[in-house]
Amino acid sequence: MNSRLTTLARTLKSTSKKLFSSSTQSTSTTSQFPQTLVGLRALLAAESPSLTDFADNLKSNSSYSVEVGTKKNPLSQAQMDEGGRPRRREMASALSNSFNVTEFVVNQGNGVKGLADLGIEAVPQQYIQPLHERFDSSITNPQHSTIPIIDFSNSDDPQVKEAICEAAANWGFFQIVNHGIPIDILHGLKASVHRFFDLPVPEKRKYLKDSPSESVRLATSFSPRAEQVLEWKDYLMMLYVSEDEASASWPPECRHEAIEYMKRAEIVIKRLLQVLLDKLNVKEIDKENEHMLMGAMRLNFNYYPKCPNPELTAGVGRHSDISTITVLLQDDSGGLFVHREGDITDSWIHVPPVNGALVINVGDVLQIMSNDLYKSVEHRAVPNRNTSRISIPIFVNPEPQALIGPLPQVLESGERPIYKQVKYSDYFSHFFSKPHDGKKAIEFAKLHV
Numbered sequence: 149m150n151s152r153l154t155t156l157a158r159t160l161k162s163t164s165k166k167l168f169s170s171s172t173q174s175t176s177t178t179s180q181f182p183q184t185l186v187g188l189r190a191l192l193a194a195e196s197p198s199l200t201d202f203a204d205n206l207k208s209n210s211s212y213s214v215e216v217g218t219k220k221n222p223l224s225q226a227q228m229d230e231g232g233r234p235r236r237r238e239m240a241s242a243l244s245n246s247f248n249v250t251e252f253v254v255n256q257g258n259g260v261k262g263l264a265d266l267g268i269e270a271v272p273q274q275y276i277q278p279l280h281e282r283f284d285s286s287i288t289n290p291q292h293s294t295i296p297i298i299d300f301s302n303s304d305d306p307q308v309k310e311a312i313c314e315a316a317a318n319w320g321f322f323q324i325v326n327h328g329i330p331i332d333i334l335h336g337l338k339a340s341v342h343r344f345f346d347l348p349v350p351e352k353r354k355y356l357k358d359s360p361s362e363s364v365r366l367a368t369s370f371s372p373r374a375e376q377v378l379e380w381k382d383y384l385m386m387l388y389v390s391e392d393e394a395s396a397s398w399p400p401e402c403r404h405e406a407i408e409y410m411k412r413a414e415i416v417i418k419r420l421l422q423v424l425l426d427k428l429n430v431k432e433i434d435k436e437n438e439h440m441l442m443g444a445m446r447l448n449f450n451y452y453p454k455c456p457n458p459e460l461t462a463g464v465g466r467h468s469d470i471s472t473i474t475v476l477l478q479d480d481s482g483g484l485f486v487h488r489e490g491d492i493t494d495s496w497i498h499v500p501p502v503n504g505a506l507v508i509n510v511g512d513v514l515q516i517m518s519n520d521l522y523k524s525v526e527h528r529a530v531p532n533r534n535t536s537r538i539s540i541p542i543f544v545n546p547e548p549q550a551l552i553g554p555l556p557q558v559l560e561s562g563e564r565p566i567y568k569q570v571k572y573s574d575y576f577s578h579f580f581s582k583p584h585d586g587k588k589a590i591e592f593a594k595l596h597v
């Protein structure tokens with residue numbers, strides 16, 4: 149039996165166990181579970197008729213007697229092929245109409261990858277964005293404009309420094325090449341992301357809610373409890389406290405590669421912050437500033453499975469990051485778009501994958517500290533129909549207790565502050581308590597005069 153069938157059979161078995169072990173469920177729950185079984189049975193039927201016997205056995209051995217649960221097959225003749233098996237389209241809709249997607253994806257830890265691995269041909273309704281949130285590919289890259297690409301090899305050169313500050317102020321996004329992190333390290337890291345997500349679900353499940361370490365967590369979408377519509381993304385979040393802590397707690401499939409990368413990236417991050425802060429009259433980054441700028445770094449592995457309806461879904465919805473800066477490594481599939489305000493209309497600019505490059509973007513914290521000189525800009529990720537995509541952001545965040553607000557050096561010329569001082573952990577909690585919504589989060593720190 150191939151591994152996909154094994155996964156299907158396991159899913160069916162665990163769903164069935166839930167269904168048949170409970171005799172006290174409410175009517176609405178009980179009528180949902182048998183349909184789940186029907187959806188899974190439909191998938192199995194196309195894969196292997198013999199496995200459907202297994203499904204039927206489970207049903208007939210139960211004392212379950214709600215009408216929908218005892219139906220032999222809910223599909224009409226027209227929905228079947230010559231062999232009496234459900235057509236692929238009907239399987240997808242059986243799945244999307246009845247399957248308890250949130251339970252399967254979020255609570256059981258199968259992730260959206262688990263859903264995509266079932267071979268669905270249409271996204272379930274939980275992933276369908278309202279019209280105004282769907283990505284309109286007709287408004288991308290007007291005049292073929294693209295974000296700046298900066299050679300970082302000579303970052304002491306005043307012209308390079310100026311180009312960095314200019315990009316952070318005007319675009320909020322740029323790419324750097326020749327940053328000093330060897331390409332082998334980048335390739336090794338990307339391979340380790342696939343190694344992690346390709347693990348069997350029971351292995352990955354260790355890092356769900358009861359993760360052995362507070363600093364490692366596997367999750368899906370953005371903030372599923374706060375969201376009406378789920379995002380087509382799974383992610384592993386790893387807090388970088390120290391090399392020792394990471395060595396003890398990060399998953400063995402990617403630990404070595406991730407730590408090597410973080411050590412090298414830290415050098416690039418410090419240099420970038422020095423350049424950006426110099427322009428704000430902060431000539432030296434002391435210990436206190438370091439806590440405020442980069443006291444808590446988070447490395448995420450984002451995994452976007454291939455998606456049957458990318459035009460209906462969001463990999464990551466419109467948002468700005470709440471970091472100081474973000475350093476992102478993407479694979480070569482493409483799918484990251486940056487918002488660009490135009491004189492007449494706004495547009496979305498694609499960030500093309502450039503071999504060996506790192507994408508840098510300004511987060512809300514740097515916008516606040518610079519009192520709006522630098523801009524955190526909305527961006528979004530669109531999943532791909534034909535291939536999965538990974539991206540690896542480092543969110544360079546202040547430490548949770550840090551107070552963030554416009555820097556004194558920025559205000560010393562008499563400039564009026566646009567933001568108040570807020571505790572970073574409050575800002576963070578506020579951001580995660582709502583679905584992604586463009587640049588709304590920054591309002592939390594705005595002074596309303």
Ligand SMILES: O=C(O)CCC(=O)C(=O)O
Nearest residue numbers: 450464478484529539541
């Ligand atoms: O995957 C990407 O390219 C962007 C991801 C992103 O914006 C994020 O994780 O905040």
Ligand SMILES: [Fe+2]
Nearest residue numbers: 467468469527
């Ligand atoms: Fe982001």
